[in-house]
Amino acid sequence: MPKPTFPAKDVGRPPGKEYLLDPSPEHKGRFYRPANKLEGKIALITGADSGIGRSVACLYAREGAKVAFTYLPQEKKDAATTKSELKEFGCDCFPIECDFSDPTKVEKVVELVAHKFGKIDILVNNAAYQVHVKDPLDLDLEQWDHTFKTNIYAPFLLIKAALKHMGKGSSIINTGSLVGENGAPGLLDYSATKGAVHAFTKSLAQSLVDKGIRVNAVAPGPVWTPLNPSERQAGEVKHFGESTPMGRPAQPEEIAPAYVYLASQADSGYVTGEVMHIFGGITT
Numbered sequence: 001m002p003k004p005t006f007p008a009k010d011v012g013r014p015p016g017k018e019y020l021l022d023p024s025p026e027h028k029g030r031f032y033r034p035a036n037k038l039e040g041k042i043a044l045i046t047g048a049d050s051g052i053g054r055s056v057a058c059l060y061a062r063e064g065a066k067v068a069f070t071y072l073p074q075e076k077k078d079a080a081t082t083k084s085e086l087k088e089f090g091c092d093c094f095p096i097e098c099d100f101s102d103p104t105k106v107e108k109v110v111e112l113v114a115h116k117f118g119k120i121d122i123l124v125n126n127a128a129y130q131v132h133v134k135d136p137l138d139l140d141l142e143q144w145d146h147t148f149k150t151n152i153y154a155p156f157l158l159i160k161a162a163l164k165h166m167g168k169g170s171s172i173i174n175t176g177s178l179v180g181e182n183g184a185p186g187l188l189d190y191s192a193t194k195g196a197v198h199a200f201t202k203s204l205a206q207s208l209v210d211k212g213i214r215v216n217a218v219a220p221g222p223v224w225t226p227l228n229p230s231e232r233q234a235g236e237v238k239h240f241g242e243s244t245p246m247g248r249p250a251q252p253e254e255i256a257p258a259y260v261y262l263a264s265q266a267d268s269g270y271v272t273g274e275v276m277h278i279f280g281g282i283t284t
Contacts, residue, residue: 001026001248001251001254002023002224002248002251006022006023006229006237006238006239006240011226011229011230013074013230013231014129014130014131014227014230014231015047015050015051015072015075015128015129015130015225015226015227015230016050016225016226016227016228016229016230016231017050017075017077017078017226017230018049018050018051018054018078018081018225018226019077019078019081020226021224021225021226021229023224025050025051025055025224025225025226025251025252026251026252026253026254027051027054027055027058027251027252027253027256028055028058028085028253029055029058029059029062029253029256029257030253032059032062032253032257034059034062034063034064035063036063036064037063037064037260037263037264037266037267038060038063038064038065038122038260038263038264039063039064039065040064040065041060041064041065041066041121041122041263042065042066042068042113042117042118042119042120042121042122043057043060043065043066043067043068043120043121043122043123043124043263044068044069044070044109044110044113044120044122044123044124044158044162045057045060045067045068045069045070045124045126046069046070046098046100046109046124046125046126046127046154046158047069047070047071047072047126047127047128048067048069048070048071048082048124048126049069049071049072049075049078049079049081049082050075050078050082050225050226050227051223051225051226051227051252052126052175052220052223052225052252052255052256053069053124053126053127054078054081054082054085054252055252055253055255055256056124056126056256056259056260057069057082057086057093058082058085058086058089058256059253059256059257059259059260060091060122060259060260060263061085061086061089061090061091061093062089063260063264065091065121065122065263066091066092066093066094066117067086067091067092067093067094068093068094068095068096068112068113068116068117069082069093069094069095069096070095070096070097070098070100070109070127071095071096071097071098072097072098072099073097073099076097079095079097082095083095094112094113094116094117096109096112096113100127100149100150100154101129101146101149101150101154102149103149103153103154103157106154106157106158106161107157107161109158109161110158110161110162110164110165111161113165114164114165118165119165119166119167120162120165120166120170121166121167121169121170121171122170122171122172122173122263123158123159123162123166123170123171123172123173124173124174124175124259124263125154125155125158125159125172125173125174125175125197126175127150127154128150128151128175128190128193128227129146129147129150129151129190130147130187130190130227130231131143131147131190131231132186132187132231133186133188133189134185134186136188139188139189143189144189147189147190147193148189148192148193151190151193151194151196151197152193152196152197152200155174155197155200156200159172159204163208163213166213167212167213168211168212168213169212169213169265170212170213170214171213171214171215171216171262171263171265171268172204172208172213172214172215172216173215173216173217173218173259173262173263174197174200174201174215174216174217174218175197175217175218175219175220176194176197176198176201176217176218176219176220176275177190177191177194177197177219177220178219178220178221178222178277178279178282179191179194180193180194180195180196180197180198180219181195181198181219181277181284182284183195194219197217198217198219198275201215201216201217201273201275202273202275205272205273205274206273208272209272209273214262214268214269214271214272215272215273216262216268216271216272216273216274216275216276217274217275217276218255218258218259218262218275218276218278219275219276219277219278219279220250220255220278220279221241221244221249221250221277221278221279221280221282222240222241222244222249222250222280223249223250223251223252223255224240224241224249224250224251224252225252228240228249241280244279244280244281244282245280245281245282246280246281248280249280250278250280254278255278258276258278262276
């Protein structure tokens with residue numbers, strides 16, 4: 001797996017463009033062996049044009065699921081690559097353009113998926129917004145609001161809309177973060193939203209357990225996705241992930257199998273309300 005140092009390269013504004021990232025993230029699951037764990041399932045994954053979301057979409061496709069996924073308007077090229085890769089795996093996929101910082105667009109996404117596929121078995125709330133601001137005094141309300149709308153309002157609204165189309169045995173998986181546990185300098189708003197995601201996951205799991213719907217979260221540490229280089233200084237990118245005990249960031253394909261596990265009733269039927277830490281050896 002690639003280790004620091006990484007070359008400084010412009011990958012565009014957050015969340016960044018994966019096709020510009022060097023080295024390219026590993027996301028298809030080179031060592032993964034599918035077993036039809038999600039055959040016949042319908043999955044909706046937000047933010048699957050790149051990074052963790054793309055890798056989750058690929059593994060779900062390989063496990064037999066039909067996959068609807070969302071992408072930002074400015075990420076059409078990355079989304080086209082995701083669509084092409086899913087089709088290579090024989091997946092019936094459905095890309096949907098959506099900016100989740102606009103709450104009015106959230107319910108429409110669910111309506112489109114339900115109309116096309118008739119139901120939703122797996123909902124993965126993965127889309128997120130992150131921009132470092134070193135001094136809290138420089139963090140303005142506009143960014144604070146944008147981060148919260150994307151990272152916590154959108155999952156809440158998506159879940160409310162999707163529950164009408166989810167039945168017993170369904171699974172909701174939220175993407176948390178190491179910084180949701182430990183915080184991070186310069187990520188006050190992002191850390192706050194990810195901490196909220198963790199608490200939201202645990203509370204919602206208790207509310208939905210009687211309906212037979214499981215709710216869990218995956219909390220990654222540093223992962224080599226375009227989101228991180230897109231809003232960091234060149235010197236920070238160069239050493240990204242170096243401080244972990246493993247000495248490197250994760251590749252998306254090292255995180256995505258956790259989402260398969262949590263989506264599979266056979267594997268995780270007794271698992272709900274959990275926040276799965278994948279920190280590369282960092283202990284909280």
